[in-house]
Amino acid sequence: MRDFKSVMTENGKGKFYLFTELCKGCGLCIEKCPKHTIGWSERVGIYGAPTVEPGHGEEDCIACKTCQTVCPDCAIMIEKIK
Amino acid sequence: MAVEFNNVAPAMPACWRKETKTHKFCPGCGHGIVLKALGEAIDELGIQDKVIFSVDIGCCLLAIDFFNCDTVQTHHGRTNAVCAGVKRATPDKIVIAYMGDGGGYAIGSQHLVNCAARNEKITSILVNNTNYGMTGGQMAPTTLPGQKTETSPYGRSVEQQGEPTHGPEMVAAMAGQGAYVARGTVAKPKQLKNYLKKALQAQLNGSGFSFVEALSTCPTNWATNAQKTWAFLENEMQAEYPVGEFKVPEEGGQTK
Ligand SMILES: Cc1ncc(C[n+]2csc(CCOP(=O)(O)OP(=O)(O)O)c2C)c(N)n1
Ligand code: SF4
Ligand code: SF4
Ligand code: SF4
Ligand SMILES: [Mg+2]
Numbered sequence: 236m237r238d239f240k241s242v243m244t245e246n247g248k249g250k251f252y253l254f255t256e257l258c259k260g261c262g263l264c265i266e267k268c269p270k271h272t273i274g275w276s277e278r279v280g281i282y283g284a285p286t287v288e289p290g291h292g293e294e295d296c297i298a299c300k301t302c303q304t305v306c307p308d309c310a311i312m313i314e315k316i317k
Numbered sequence: 318m319a320v321e322f323n324n325v326a327p328a329m330p331a332c333w334r335k336e337t338k339t340h341k342f343c344p345g346c347g348h349g350i351v352l353k354a355l356g357e358a359i360d361e362l363g364i365q366d367k368v369i370f371s372v373d374i375g376c377c378l379l380a381i382d383f384f385n386c387d388t389v390q391t392h393h394g395r396t397n398a399v400c401a402g403v404k405r406a407t408p409d410k411i412v413i414a415y416m417g418d419g420g421g422y423a424i425g426s427q428h429l430v431n432c433a434a435r436n437e438k439i440t441s442i443l444v445n446n447t448n449y450g451m452t453g454g455q456m457a458p459t460t461l462p463g464q465k466t467e468t469s470p471y472g473r474s475v476e477q478q479g480e481p482t483h484g485p486e487m488v489a490a491m492a493g494q495g496a497y498v499a500r501g502t503v504a505k506p507k508q509l510k511n512y513l514k515k516a517l518q519a520q521l522n523g524s525g526f527s528f529v530e531a532l533s534t535c536p537t538n539w540a541t542n543a544q545k546t547w548a549f550l551e552n553e554m555q556a557e558y559p560v561g562e563f564k565v566p567e568e569g570g571q572t573k
Contacts, residue, residue, distance in 0.1 A: 237335040241322045254327050257338060261345030261536065262543030281339050288319070303328060304506050307349025308339055312328040 241312075244288050246272060247295025250314040253278075253286050257310035260284025264302035264311060270294040273302060280310070287311075330356025332365040334385045341379040345546055347533030348376055350503035351444055352383055354510040354531075355413070359384070362517055364411050371400050373416035373425070376450045376535075380415060394425025401428075401437040411520055414441040419449045422458040422482045429484070429528075433491040436525045440516045443484060443528070446535035447554065454538030458482035461557055466538075481557060488528045489563035495525030498564040502532040504551050505560070512562070524566040532558055 239254045247270075258280035264287060265273045274291025289296045298315040329335065333356050342348045359365055368386040372378045374393035381390055391399045400414040421429050421443040432441065448466050449455040455468040459481050463472040473481075489498040497519040501509035509531055516527035532554050536546045 237338075238324050239327055239338075241325045241327070243320045243322060243325075245318070252322070252325055252327075257327060259339065259344035263345050263534075263546065266543045266547050282344065284344065305350065305503075307342065307346055307353070307503075309327045309329045309333075309353065310339075312325070 242278060242288075244290065245316065246289035247297060248316055249289070249296040249298035250316060251289045251296060252312040252314070253288060254310045254312075255280050255286055257281065257308045258286040259308055259310075260286060261307070262287075264306050267301050267305045269299060269301060270297055272296050330360050332356050332359045332384050332386060334382060337382045340383060342376065343537045345534060345536040345543060346376070347446065347503040347531070347535070347550075348380065348444060350506055351442070351509065351531045351533060352380060354506050355442065355513050356384065357510050358513040358517055359386075362514060362521070364517065364521070367409065367411045369403055369407070369410045369412045371396050371403070371412065371414050373414075373420035374451070375417035375420050377415050377417055377420070377444060378451075394420045394423070395428065396420065397425060397428040397432045397437075397439070397441055400439045400441070401432055401435070404437065404439045408438075411517060412439045414439060416441075416443055417450065418443060418445045418447070418459040418482075419457045422484055429488065430491065433488045433496070433526050433528070436493040436496055438520055438523050438525065440520045440527045441529075442513070442516075443530045444533045445484070445530050445554075445558065446533045448535060448538050450535045450538055454535070461553055483558065485528060485530050485563045488526070492526045492528070492564065495519070495566045496564050497525070497527040497566060499528075499562045500530045500532065500558060500560050502550065502555060502560050503534060504532075504547065504555070508560070515565070519566055522566070530558075532560070
């Protein structure tokens, strides 16, 4: 299977993998995170728009995977920290 | 702290064709969420090698190289009719028609109506984004009352253009026993996946026509940011178009 470059950020209960070659910077995930922890990153994605990362809110990631589920481009993968 | 990787696989459905990703849909386009739900449904049913996928003209045609499945491209509005023929010629295949609201409810409405009336044993998926996305956001049968588009600059007038088309309600009223009809939304991807799985299961059982409308997003033509995109879908569209199942095959009913 083809591999894609990713950036992993640990936050709260989750390892947040962001695939820079897939993220188009639409922001849909930011709006859906129940903990409001996702915000814009300084790294740009496939279309030169900012990608996203956790750690931008007052609360931390609870590894609910909502962001992964709603991303139209499969640009987020959450791994639960056990 | 951020760590970079080159060898981590994204959480993509197995039947998605990785070489063609990222896909061609605009940022925030709901087509990607519908096709993720469909990919997961195909994976979970283990039917990838049996699927023949068919795309209409419209933004759906950007999915022509989306899956590792045989794929057909049809003329605008003709996807249901082509799929009915493909299914009759190769009844062991799982045939999936994929179209927009313009393709399914305007130019191709006769094919949807007659596939429903004949209870064709195909699965038809219609993406409702309340406009003609590919051609620049013109008014569609699904445009909401008062909604501004390229061709309804003062808002859709019910007096002049009528009420929006409610497709699943129409199909449910027409299709015979054994049909499956539902409306999902990309705001609830898991529910949408379950509807798509039930639709494909109806085809696997040969019980009747299966039709799923997916309420979807078109941020490019709506000219909405992420917050307003979700709000338009979840407040205005879902108020006009109720989400749910409209017809399910009867227990122990007409199955092959
Ligand atoms: C016979 C025919 N008439 C008109 C067109 C022009 N055309 C291309 S795409 C499209 C509308 C697509 O809208 P919809 O089906 O809602 O799909 P969307 O792009 O919104 O997903 C039209 C009218 C065409 N290609 N062929
Ligand atoms: S991760 Fe996905 S949902 Fe979030 S901004 Fe990127 S493409 Fe959009
Ligand atoms: S997994 Fe849940 S809590 Fe964590 S970033 Fe995603 S949406 Fe937010
Ligand atoms: S125009 Fe609309 S429907 Fe077409 S790809 Fe862009 S967002 Fe999606
Ligand atoms: Mg459309």
